[in-house]
Every structure is written in C-alpha cells, then in structure tokens.
Amino acid sequence: MLTKLMKHIAVFLLLAVTALAADKPKVTECFKIQSLTKTDNEHYWANWANTCPYTIDKIYVMIGFLDRFRKPLGDGVWGLHFILQGAHRVTRFSTPSGVSGFEFLSVHKVTTDSDEALH
Numbered sequence: 001m002l003t004k005l006m007k008h009i010a011v012f013l014l015l016a017v018t019a020l021a022a023d024k025p026k027v028t029e030c031f032k033i034q035s036l037t038k039t040d041n042e043h044y045w046a047n048w049a050n051t052c053p054y055t056i057d058k059i060y061v062m063i064g065f066l067d068r069f070r071k072p073l074g075d076g077v078w079g080l081h082f083i084l085q086g087a088h089r090v091t092r093f094s095t096p097s098g099v100s101g102f103e104f105l106s107v108h109k110v111t112t113d114s115d116e117a118l119h
Contacts, residue, residue: 027052028110031059031083036105042095044105046078049088056083060117062108065099074099075108077117 030052037045050056063076076096095102111117 024054025052027056027059027112031056031110033061033107033110036063036107038102038105039092041100041102043092044095045090045092047090048080050083050085053085055085056112057081058112058114059083060111060114062111062117064106064108065095065102066104066106067101068103070104073102079114079117 030050032049032051033046034049035045035047037047039045046061048061058079058081060077060079063078065073065076067073074096076093076099078091078093080091109116
C-alpha cells in the first residue's frame with residue numbers, strides 16, 4: 001500500500017515540476033527595452049523592464065548606432081546582472097568609441113550568452 005502511494009506521489013510531483021518549468025518564459029521574451037534615447041554625443045538612456053516572473057541572472061543587449069541617414073556607425077553591448085522580477089529602470093550608458101555623431105539607436109539582439117554578445 002505504501003509503495004503504491006509513493007508511486008502516485010512521485011508521478012504527481014514529476015508532472016507538477018514539468019508543468020511549472022513549461023510555464024517559464026524565455027528571458028529574451030520577457031526582458032523589454034521600452035526605449036533608447038540619445039542624450040548627447042557620448043551618452044544615451046535605456047528604458048528597460050523585467051517582465052519575467054523570476055529574477056534574471058544576466059542579460060546582454062547588443063546595440064547599433066546609426067547616423068542621421070540611418071547608416072551604421074558601430075555597435076555596442078551592455079550587460080545587466082541579477083535583475084529582480086518586476087524591475088523597471090532608466091539607465092544611462094556611455095557610447096563606444098567611433099560612434100560620435102550618432103543620431104539613432106537600434107537593438108540588434110538580447111541574449112543571455114556572454115560569448116555571443118562579446119563576439
């Protein structure tokens with residue numbers, strides 16, 4: 001009798017864990033960059049939010065810098081770590097060298113893979 005009950009409990013726990021894991025959205029789907037705003041030739045603001053139902057360990061955002069004709073001037077990347085569930089911030093970032101005169105910013109990709117972001 002006890003072993004039959006243990007089997008039922010084990011099956012229930014396995015199904016419950018599987019169901020919980022399936023509901024967890026990918027970081028790249030729920031980390032939102034709401035806006036990127038140029039402040040001057042050397043800085044910009046990033047308005048972002050963690051809409052994931054969990055704390056994000058790390059995230060990397062690959063940014064493109066464009067001139068007034070939308071011609072690419074260069075790329076940059078910024079990373080954030082331990083972003084609490086529901087966090088929403090506006091963060092000031094410095095531009096990389098070689099993109100002076102940029103007028104527009106674009107998000108190329110959001111990833112959790114540092115190797116991908118830095119290469």
